[in-house]
Amino acid sequence: MHRSICDFALDIIQNSIEASSGLIVVDFIESDEDVVVYVADNGPGMSAETLEKVKDPFFTDGKKHAHRSAGLGLPFLAQAIELSGGSFEIDSREGMGTSVQFRFSKEDIDSPPIGAVDMTFFAALTFPGDHEMVINRTDSTKVPTSSYSLSRSELSEACGGLETSGALVLLRRFVRSLEEKTGMRSEEATDSFKN
């Protein structure tokens, strides 16, 4: 089971990448009350029939692992949401793409901690593929509200690709610097919720 909101976010982002989407847009919005994550892609999408089954842990489309009958990413999320009184929405259209939005309340003791946001964006941006990814981060717990955006293609150009350790070191420093400057990163990053 995932430990943090960032774990859930990364898992959902990876679903979009592995669905061969050309464009993935992520919004990670934090306020005093809650954390809202929105992931939208222009991948192949799902039929209404498939969409009905995605919260079933014993359902998978069989494309990633032909001999398995489990798909746990979305069921994990649905379960955590149910336990903590958050919200979860998924919308998908065949040939158009899929969007997932989920919200965890900061007030609920069963909500998971936020986790390390910079590490999550770093992992999401460096997952291999030719896709574009845009990540929009907003934190309104501070005054004034802090925000920044990351574009995978821009970062790849600036770092000289996203595969060699030299490039990844630069990207890691860059993303960490954004979180630190905006006051979004702290030593308590993994324990920033009340539980």
Add this chain to the structure above:
Amino acid sequence: MAKMTLEELRKLRDEEKKGLSRRNVENKDTQIIIGMGTCGIAAGAKETLDVFVQTLEECELSNVRVTQTGCMGLCYVEPTVEVIVPGMPDVIYGKVDAEVARKIVRKHIINKALINDHIYDKPSADIVGEGGAQ
């Protein structure tokens, strides 16, 4: 750490390029592939990736390929990491936490010695017995 701009990032890249060491040329065919499926994420693969990059920086290795893949089928020993070093057997390591990730860089990649107690796939027992070093 001050907030960086893309322009500063490009500048930094140019500076780093100039300082490339000989070790980097030697390691250009070395690969670290981290399993980042649902099972890997749940077990801490994100943190493992971070420690790999941090350790490669500390060891001044800028030419190692570091990539991610989905589940490698070894969910019970996540986080899993495949390591490919020319002249050594390809290995899948399991239970790769921060400490093991550091060992992989320093022992396997730099000193060319296997970390036997974390191997879960690839080299047969005789290879581990002959060439491995704890």
